[in-house]
Amino acid sequence: MQGVGARAPRPTPYGAPVELYGRSIRVLLSGAEYSGGLAAVRALRSAGFEPWVADPVDGSYGALSRAAAGSVRVTDPRIDPLAFTEELVEAADRIGARVVLPGTEPALLALGEHRGLFPDDVAVGAPPPELTIAATDKQSLAQRAADAGFAVPPTELITLDDLRGGRTDQPYPVVVKPVRSELADASGLQRYEVVRARDPRELAAALEVLPGKAALVQPYLIGPIRTVNGVAWDGEVVASVHKLAERTWPLDCGVVCYARTVPIEPDVDRAARALLGDLGWSGLFNLQMISTPDGHHVIDLNPRVYHSLALAVDAGANLPAIWTALLLGERPPFSGYRVGVRFRSEEDVMALWGTFRAGRRAAALRGLVPHRGTSHAVLSLRDPAPTLNVLRRAVRVARRRGSPRG
Template identity: 30%
Template sequence: MASSVGSVLLLAHVRDRGVVTAARALAQAGWRVGVGSPRRDGGLVGASRGVSRVHVVPRPTGDGQAFLAGVRSAQEQGAYDVVVGSGDDWMSALSHYRDALPLPVAHPPRSVVTAAMDKVELARLAERVGVGTPVTQTLTVGQDERLRPPVVVKNRSHWAPGQHRRHRIEALVCETEEQLRAHLASFGGDEDEPVLQEMVHGRLSAVVGVMHEGRLTGRVAQVSPRLWPTPSGASARAVTVPLDLDLAARSEALLRELGWTGLVELQFLLGPDRVPRLIDLNGRFYGSLALGERARPGLVDASLRAAVGLPVPALPDGRVGVRYHWLPGDLRRAVRERRGGLPADVCSSLRWAVGAQHSLLRRDDPGPVLGLLAGRLVTDRGDDLPVSASAPAAPPRAPRSAREPA
């Protein structure tokens, strides 16, 4: 096991796959990892051997006081060096409330995170540095100028101070005017603002890395041949590919313009015209992070080191040809898409699983998968119910033997 580096508190949703990868990577690099979650068991990541302690931290809704009390309580019990949010709401809230917290926050300043999470502002900045984007509109444009279905509808941002929404409004492809009107009606809260985005038909790709001292390091390029939910969900399969140096340079310029620091995934759609169009920026622990860590080990560790002022090791570009699999998502996709027929598509998924880096499955850390199979970590019951910040935390776990892998 690596020598001790420091201690980190990860704020996590119950079913977050990316934060499981982060906890494993940080523990292996020598960090002591604690988790804050709305559930006392911490969900998927709480079952990982990479986690030493779980704390109850309510989600950052309403006036934020319960969330702040939960983080403060976790810090009193765990004495962490830094805190990280694994979802857009956790990350945005930490950046917003950083001056009220008793420990450093491993995210850029509030203004930077707000701009990065704003679909309209991100598109504007991308255009300024020459990064392609789909046409992106708010509903303030005139009827004659407005995009027509099929169109992608997104929430302009996923968190705002004072919001009471329990769940984020996911992007949805609206094929007809009737679907569009019905979906727009779901944007009922004051914190919600629908954005219309041009429908781009193409393959999902991404550029991943750590932005440090104005440079994007540890760069990994990936493409995703299968998604779930289909046709516009997360990577069910992905593979690393040679880096497009021009796109990487433009991505770096965008991140400098934005003022971003730390771990980042920029998602693109590559259409028939071969022009990559930026559709999202993930500054959190994204779903296929296990692929990035396999192709370029040390991404999460470097991001945390930079946040607390520790030396950041050099990070060469990632390896090409590394495969990733989210098996449950891919099997559900196969049931829906049935490419070549259901048996053929299921067999294709099982073949892809062999030799791939999985989102959760690891022989030396079976807890998250066992909990998932048991069904006790994936129920929605109580995930978002108010929980007293003074509720007792889970007891500390016994330290691993130095011979045990993280």
């Protein structure tokens, strides 16, 4: 494991470093190779904590960020959960971290299973593994969501043999979901994304690549994507932020790349609180639904750091700081968030190009209009290194695509 030299805690525009027993609080966070993890690092620094990054890769967003005090190299929790945890235990002791936060589902599972390796004075943001398993089970989510008061798309577990034997009658197009986002194969956990299938041939191709050649299949619903994001503690939602997505990438079945905060819809918020209460969840969450005339249909729950986390933070709800404070035994006040704050990820360029090519040119051109105060997944003038890394990657991809092939 390699350590990078620490930078001294510094005051921020949001206040002085948080101190406990006469010293600033160091937080060790995994998952900062993703934009959501970068948002968490920046959010913790803005609240006065001293974030450190635990990386399974070189040159992650978080490690490059000026908000990080330093970084340590660790094993990928997908490959070796025990080694990952042991290295975090050693790193937390060496740098004096008071809190360890998992930023991905594999990290949640690893730390939940092996949290007993940490000393009692280190707070670990991972519930027991059975809670994470329940929260990431997409099949049981449908029933839990229905019990909480949400609408749920008709959901069927289909195997490749079922499809070939004609034992399914789902109308096309359909959405094909792995039973969990992270599934085990011979090399460890692998992440599988949700895809759209327009016909039996595409459904068969989607099933073929999944472990067990099985997936959850739902009708492809058309409607705006609404999410409830927040922090829960022992099943109680401590803070919630509602957002409405305007674009995703890929367009037909992808990650939110343009969104804005919207007022809390009481019925939706009550149902979300009931769902998180049923799970007994503690930590961050991102609950996704598609709104149709028939209701708000729950389509996914991410019980972790999520892609558009920067939007909640920039709207005034510093969810990572609230989570950290709860782990330290504090109950921070939450006074709500600003409505109308916008979010744009770097993938939105592709979404706009796809919208333009699909014939909706006026909508694509309107999407190019900048809005003051827009939150970004990576871009930050105060913290430019992660953005420069995105640009370098884009240049490398463009050169590979443009190089002659012999």
